[in-house]
Amino acid sequence: IRYAHHAEPLGVFEIYLPYAPVVTSIKADTLRAYAALALGLLLLWLGLFRTVATASRQLRRQSDHNAHQALHDALTGLPNRLLLHDRITQSLRASDRDLRPMALVLMDLDRFKEVNDTLGHRHGDNLIQQVGERLRATGRAMDTVARLGGDEFAVLLPGVDGDAGAMSAAERLRDALREPFEVAGLQLSVEASLGVVLYPSAAGDADVLLQHADVAMYVAKRSHAGIAMYDRADDHHSTERLQLLAELRTAIGEGQLVLHYQPKLHLGSGTVRGVEALVRWQHPERGLLPPSDFVPMAERTGLIHPLTEVVLRTALVQVRAWCDAGSPMPVAVNVSTRSLLNLEFPDLVLTLLTEHGVAPELLGLEITETTIMEDPQRALAVLTRLFEAGIRLSIDDFGTGYSSLAYLKRLPVHELKVDRSFVANMTRNERDRMIVNSTVALGQSLGLDVVAEGVEDAETRAALEDLGCDLAQGFLFSRPVAATDISGWATGSWATGSWAVGNSLPV
Numbered sequence: 372i373r374y375a376h377h378a379e380p381l382g383v384f385e386i387y388l389p390y391a392p393v394v395t396s397i398k399a400d401t402l403r404a405y406a407a408l409a410l411g412l413l414l415l416w417l418g419l420f421r422t423v424a425t426a427s428r429q430l431r432r433q434s435d436h437n438a439h440q441a442l443h444d445a446l447t448g449l450p451n452r453l454l455l456h457d458r459i460t461q462s463l464r465a466s467d468r469d470l471r472p473m474a475l476v477l478m479d480l481d482r483f484k485e486v487n488d489t490l491g492h493r494h495g496d497n498l499i500q501q502v503g504e505r506l507r508a509t510g511r512a513m514d515t516v517a518r519l520g521g522d523e524f525a526v527l528l529p530g531v532d533g534d535a536g537a538m539s540a541a542e543r544l545r546d547a548l549r550e551p552f553e554v555a556g557l558q559l560s561v562e563a564s565l566g567v568v569l570y571p572s573a574a575g576d577a578d579v580l581l582q583h584a585d586v587a588m589y590v591a592k593r594s595h596a597g598i599a600m601y602d603r604a605d606d607h608h609s610t611e612r613l614q615l616l617a618e619l620r621t622a623i624g625e626g627q628l629v630l631h632y633q634p635k636l637h638l639g640s641g642t643v644r645g646v647e648a649l650v651r652w653q654h655p656e657r658g659l660l661p662p663s664d665f666v667p668m669a670e671r672t673g674l675i676h677p678l679t680e681v682v683l684r685t686a687l688v689q690v691r692a693w694c695d696a697g698s699p700m701p702v703a704v705n706v707s708t709r710s711l712l713n714l715e716f717p718d719l720v721l722t723l724l725t726e727h728g729v730a731p732e733l734l735g736l737e738i739t740e741t742t743i744m745e746d747p748q749r750a751l752a753v754l755t756r757l758f759e760a761g762i763r764l765s766i767d768d769f770g771t772g773y774s775s776l777a778y779l780k781r782l783p784v785h786e787l788k789v790d791r792s793f794v795a796n797m798t799r800n801e802r803d804r805m806i807v808n809s810t811v812a813l814g815q816s817l818g819l820d821v822v823a824e825g826v827e828d829a830e831t832r833a834a835l836e837d838l839g840c841d842l843a844q845g846f847l848f849s850r851p852v853a854a855t856d857i858s859g860w861a862t863g864s865w866a867t868g869s870w871a872v873g874n875s876l877p878v
Contacts, residue, residue, distance in 0.1 A: 444517070471531075474567060477581070499518070503516065563597075567601065633852075638840055703763070706737065707742070765787070789807055
């Protein structure tokens with residue numbers, strides 16, 4: 372203690388405070404702080420847990436969705452090709468274990484493109500959804516109905532009763548589509564082509580069975596049978612075929628393709644009015660191969676374009692030679708789907724005509740009605756250009772496809788060729804005779820010439836003359852022969868006149 376003005380302290384005193392209350396207060400404050408911290412951490416943990424749990428559930432749902440999407444078709448919800456492949460593999464194991472056959476059906480809707488082109492893709496998708504639902508409702512619980520893409524479906528049938536059971540199941544699937552579908556307020560009838568393969572009759576893994584079913588399906592589509600069972604004879608995907616395909620590329624470039632010619636006769640006068648050029652392959656080892664051995668391969672692989680050009684060039688070279696010899700002879704060449712739907716094809720034809728100095732009316736092009744209906748609008752554009760250039764156009768194999776009369780009356784063509792399947796039996800089958808008669812009347816009412824294919828006997832020729840058919844070709848007159856064997860046709864026993872370049876084709 373100091374007093375004022377005194378530098379030295381005068382005394383000291385001490386104050387004592389008990390510390391226990393202070394400790395108690397500090398502990399209480401600390402506990403409150405810890406409690407607040409713990410509560411905060413708890414709330415934080417609960418918040419994080421909720422967030423993590425929510426995110427985890429969303430990730431699981433997304434993962435499940437992604438897994439489902441990876442194995443199912445987005446449009447129909449049906450299993451896709453990947454899941455079907457897995458189930459085929461499982462079914463193969465079960466079939467081996469239980470010694471029970473299984474079947475695979477591949478289905479393609481006929482003329483589905485017309486639905487998309489007419490009503491639009493949205494309504495086309497709606498039809499696909501309805502087809503998927505109906506197929507699923509038709510099958511058994513153990514069956515797998517899958518969509519492979521586009522208008523193609525597959526149905527896996529475990530435990531079937533052999534060929535008969537597989538075909539019966541395929542019939543049920545096809546029949547299920549006969550009831551009309553309602554799309555855009557319209558009642559649409561749907562038909563399909565089905566290919567069936569049975570295991571173990573046709574052995575292999577999932578990929579092989581799918582390939583076999585695909586082969587059978589295209590056989591059903593080409594034959595218009597609706598359903599076809601896989602037959603090894605129809606399978607053009609063997610190693611031998613692949614080797615032949617490689618050799619065909621060489622053949623096109625090395626001039627191994629040759630043309631044989633078959634005459635078309637005017638039934639009234641017996642005059643040869645032209646020839647059809649038919650391609651053959653003079654194979655160095657296999658001999659002379661018919662077009663059925665290699666043209667389908669060319670169409671599937673794109674080799675049809677160079678093959679068609681070679682055939683056109685060869686035919687026009689021969690026409691030029693006939694013209695130079697003073698006996699011009701019109702020649703007709705068959706045209707594939709790919710060529711007809713190629714907008715640049717008319718340019719190629721006109722270039723080749725100019726290059727060889729051949730008048731357009733001496734060249735004919737034959738197109739099947741199935742080819743035309745593949746894409747009628749594009750086909751019409753190509754045919755119109757060829758027609759306007761003066762090239763003679765024919766619809767080949769008429770009566771075997773699905774051509775629409777509405778399109779037929781618009782097509783710029785000169786000629787209908789009645790398919791040989793009707794002509795060959797017309798003297799023995801009244802229905803075939805009626806079909807030929809109707810086709811002749813239809814063609815002539817449209818101002819077209821009508822050619823009967825496959826005339827093999829005098830009785831058939833006489834029947835065709837009675838019906839008023841214009842032209843005919845077949846073995847009765849001549850088989851397809853090399854150009855060197857037909858030099859006398861223009862002046863031979865059938866001919867009554869001669870050709871001159873620039874003249875219109877006789878009727």
